[in-house]
Amino acid sequence: MKTSGDITKSIRHEDVQRKWWVVDANGMTLGRLATQVAVLLRGKHKAIYTPHVDCGDYVVVINADKVQLQGKRAEQKEYFHYTGYMGGERFRSFKDLIKTKPDEVIELAVKGMLPKNSLGKKIGMKLKAYAGTEHPHGAQSPEPFQLPY
Numbered sequence: 169m170k171t172s173g174d175i176t177k178s179i180r181h182e183d184v185q186r187k188w189w190v191v192d193a194n195g196m197t198l199g200r201l202a203t204q205v206a207v208l209l210r211g212k213h214k215a216i217y218t219p220h221v222d223c224g225d226y227v228v229v230i231n232a233d234k235v236q237l238q239g240k241r242a243e244q245k246e247y248f249h250y251t252g253y254m255g256g257e258r259f260r261s262f263k264d265l266i267k268t269k270p271d272e273v274i275e276l277a278v279k280g281m282l283p284k285n286s287l288g289k290k291i292g293m294k295l296k297a298y299a300g301t302e303h304p305h306g307a308q309s310p311e312p313f314q315l316p317y
Contacts, residue, residue, distance in 0.1 A: 200273070
């Protein structure tokens with residue numbers, strides 16, 4: 169039974185304090201990397217997590233071109249896009265996309281794990297992915313985040 173002292177606090181958008189994290193994707197499996205990044209973006213690693221508020225942190229993913237897939241998945245995985253016109257289906261393979269736009273591979277994997285509403289779009293904008301080790305967010309002094317696996 170709850171007493172008057174057991175009140176659940178609901179955090180407001182103004183009360184959220186955000187941090188910047190750097191995640192190195194070198195040698196990581198795409199799905200395992202994307203789940204951990206989605207948790208950081210959503211704010212589920214914080215004690216103040218509130219589902220309807222964007223309480224997550226900013227995440228900078230470096231070495232996006234060195235992410236891996238297991239087994240034959242690298243040859244079999246395809247990304248689908250529809251232009252809106254008849255016959256406008258476009259398919260791109262993982263191997264082609266990782267060579268041309270490796271940051272988009274990370275963004276699409278994480279985007280699929282976020283809510284499909286306006287809050288999810290707002291959360292997804294806090295993800296910054298780069299192919300190399302350099303990124304332009306040094307002024308925010310991001311801290312390195314060691315993924316558990």
